[in-house]
Amino acid sequence: MLRKLPLLVGAAFLLTAGPAFAHVGAGPVDTFSHGFMHPLSGIDHVLAMVAVGLFAVNLGGAAIWLVPSAFVGTMMFGGALGYYGWPLPMVEAAIGASVVVMSLAIAFGVRLPTIAAMALVGLFALFHGHAHGTEGMGLGVSFLPYAAGFVGATALLHIAGIALGLGLDRLGNMPATILKRCAGTAGAIAGVSILAGWLAT
Template sequence: MTTDSLKKLALAALLLPAATLPAYAHVGIGPTSSFPAGFMHPLSGLDHLTVMIAVGLWAALKGGKAIWAWPLAFVGVMLGGAALGMAHVPMPFVEPGILASVVVLGLLVALAVDLPVSAGIAIIGVFALLHGHAHGTEVPENAAGLDYMAGFALATIMLHLVGIAAGLASGLKYRVLTRAAGAACAAIGVGLVFGAF
């Protein structure tokens, strides 16, 4: 099997779980219960979806340690932000910050901004805190908090992996495709700011 075939197979394997929903045979579980509701949360909002993929794309562009450090930093700080949101700790500028994160992370990818890994962690961390806080404040009343958090953490990891896989699959030769995806993320962010979506 060629390297290109392996890349395509890996990308398909990463995208397949995101395109499926489990079947539930019992009443009271499903998209309204804890884990599935948490899992669906990042997938149901264009702002969250776009940022999670953009983090993966940017990590793939940077390469090296950033491929694992940036997504893990996002998930870790996001979970901390979710705990703050669930505890009803107020945080200013959550929604404007989330909208800014879509534009900024999209531009970082589109412009192939090459920052030190620690600076990337700081930027990603600020945005992850805001996204996590939003996730935490939006936990359904009947959901178990930890199960809900596990659901959105898993979905976030999967979206990061989709971004990484897409960035790596395009390779250095087609780096322009990854950057174009970043420009699309930034454009989505601008659209969200002006209410186009």
């Protein structure tokens, strides 16, 4: 399955030739509350960030906090790139692909070394951050409260995914595995729908 991850990423990008640009210019970007609510109001953000937490639980050990931390840290770096106008290709497609790939990793029970898992989620986090850093270009310090709210909500969504994973594990190995696979499959279907433009974000 590890060898198939690059193919899954590529397939996710090819599912759409023209993704909907749902992130740039999505509304006010100058208050903490707007920043906090933005990740909670987009299904792509909710699915991707909860999936990161659930994926981290599947890996266990230090990965439970290292993998989400890698996402948040790299997202902040990507936000800085967007804020200062450094371009990245296929940002919207990468955000949709993050939902598909992370969900499939859960559905298939993919277990990566912690460093590799951090690199994978970090790659997607770069694009998530860039999309929203671009929204703040030219706003100066007035963008900082929005960015802080966005980061805070992202961390809480990761925590929700971790709590979900730990809660499912308490049900026993077989029920937890079945429910995680169902959740991963549903997330992957939603991600494909986002990429194809069938599901609004």
